[in-house]
């Protein structure tokens with residue numbers, strides 16, 4: 001099956017479902033507006049909120065790191081993890097952005113993606129084609145083939161069957177894992193609490209079973225407080241067409257208990273170490289950029305992809321994975337620079353669908369136009 | 381994609397060279413833009429076509445020629461550097477007779493439709509090109525200079541209001557000019573906002589919306605109001621304001637093969653609904669062309 005057919009199937013599944021959710025729960029649009037306001041506040045005062053979260057994570061008994069670029073970020077994690085460990089990851093676009101999985105494997109660790117789509121990408125060695133559904137380009141037949149070939153597990157070409165068999169395999173890994181690495185849908189700057197949305201149930205396990213939990217994401221995930229962070233997660237899942245999400249997780253520091261004399265001690269059942277690594281990699285410069293800053297408001301719902309005629313035709317070649325589609329052109333510019341994003345910006349026809357469906361009302365065509373202009377007029 | 385920037389620079393050379401020499405963004409004899417309006421009166425309110433209907437079919441030909449030349453000379457970079465756009469510009473492009481007649485017929489229809497709707501409108505003796513292509517390619521500096529000049533010429537011709545006939549011209553004049561031209565004070569109105577229609581000749585057709593009209597200029601519903609008597613076929617995931625797609629035209633000059641694939645994907649969706657497709661833009665008309673396409677006024 002071609003890309004065109006695969007993505008059209010996905011589009012006709014997710015687009016109507018998202019419209020239904022938004023019309024049935026009309027408060028979601030109001031929440032999206034609130035999240036936009038809060039995100040604007042954070043992006044405009046990013047360094048202030050970074051200072052705040054650093055202190056908050058320390059207060060929780062965790063460790064905070066701000067990494068300037070992808071290499072530094074992966075290095076920090078590699079040092080925390082060490083070598084010879086079993087590491088499990090939940091889906092994490094910043095890990096893809098910064099080559100984290102490869103880096104950890106190079107250090108002699110056994111590393112597994114636990115999100116089904118990302119796991120299939122890991123097995124096949126292909127590139128992720130969508131923010132939330134990285135294996136959206138794969139048919140069930142191909143997925144079954146990949147699992148059969150790489151893991152030697154016989155599976156039927158059936159989505160439920162594949163999910164079950166892969167689930168069993170991964171559960172075995174998660175239970176034994178030394179380190180769990182997750183991203184963050186949103187982080188409350190004032191308390192350091194991390195909110196994570198999911199449906200598979202892997203994030204709960206990855207963030208609670210291993211004795212070390214590392215939160216690894218971009219600096220733009222900060223929100224002023226937990227209410228906003230939670231709301232951002234709700235909005236993200238709704239505009240992704242999955243509402244209510246099956247799980248929303250909150251992690252704030254290593255596990256703890258105050259059951260003996262009400263004195264809070266760590267660890268308890270969950271992780272005994274909690275690390276937060278936030279990656280800059282162009283984000284802070286973008287926050288100060290009069291044209292690119294708006295892209296930082298993105299909550300990663302992936303909705304713009306499904307309405308973009310260029311993404312629907314060109315596929316993951318529109319943008320640089322993991323950042324594909326309309327948001328991807330903007331985010332390629334932020335994380336890899338205008339030189340890398342320029343050719344993709346040139347493919348944009350400014351159809352304008354993305355702007356209309358974006359929950360953050362980001363004027364995506366305008367940002368892409370700026371990338372285009374810089375690419376063709378600024379000297380190399 | 382690495383040489384896309386080089387390619388766009390060549391296009392820019394071609395466009396600026398042609399603008400200087402012919403007043404049009406492609407090397408085209410300006411006579412072809414004028415013919416349809418011979419004998420029509422002048423006025424303060426003018427129909428402003430920016431020659432888009434005559435130019436649209438030529439974009440592809442200009443690109444084909446540029447592409448062929450670079451293949452023939454072996455290696456794009458060498459050809460682009462040596463012969464460059466000026467070599468190409470010696471070939472004067474011309475719409476075929478059928479293309480020119482169709483463009484003229486569409487424009488005359490628009491003119492008559494406005495007359496019948498009681499809208500008095502004249503034409504220009506010399507009609508400058510809007511500069512839309514410069515803006516769309518990202519050459520904003522050149523665009524700004526050009527736009528200032530167009531404004532000056534329209535003012536000198538005594539124009540107070542322009543009536544546009546295509547979305548690209550309408551968008552640059554109504555949205556972009558005010559940002560780039562100091563003191564821009566011309567009225568800009570689109571013919572679809574003015575015409576009164578009571579009868580639509582065909583039925584069971586599908587509308588392919590122009591991206592600009594529907595999503596950037598808020599005219600999605602207006603077009604449906606006009607075409608309602610013909611009962612267009614709608615599908616919320618093919619013809620919705622947020623779900624419809626582009627014809628690929630805006631990247632025709634830069635990435636022709638992508639433009640073609642986008643057009644084919646769009647056509648596949650549209651033809652599932654009807655084999656009669658109605659468009660309201662000269663670029664859509666050309667890019668989706670080859671099938672049973674009708675311009676809205678036809």
Ligand code: SF4
Pocket residue numbers: 239297298299300301302303304305326327357358359360361362364
């Ligand atoms: S740009 Fe907007 S629509 Fe696209 S992923 Fe981000 S928030 Fe969602």
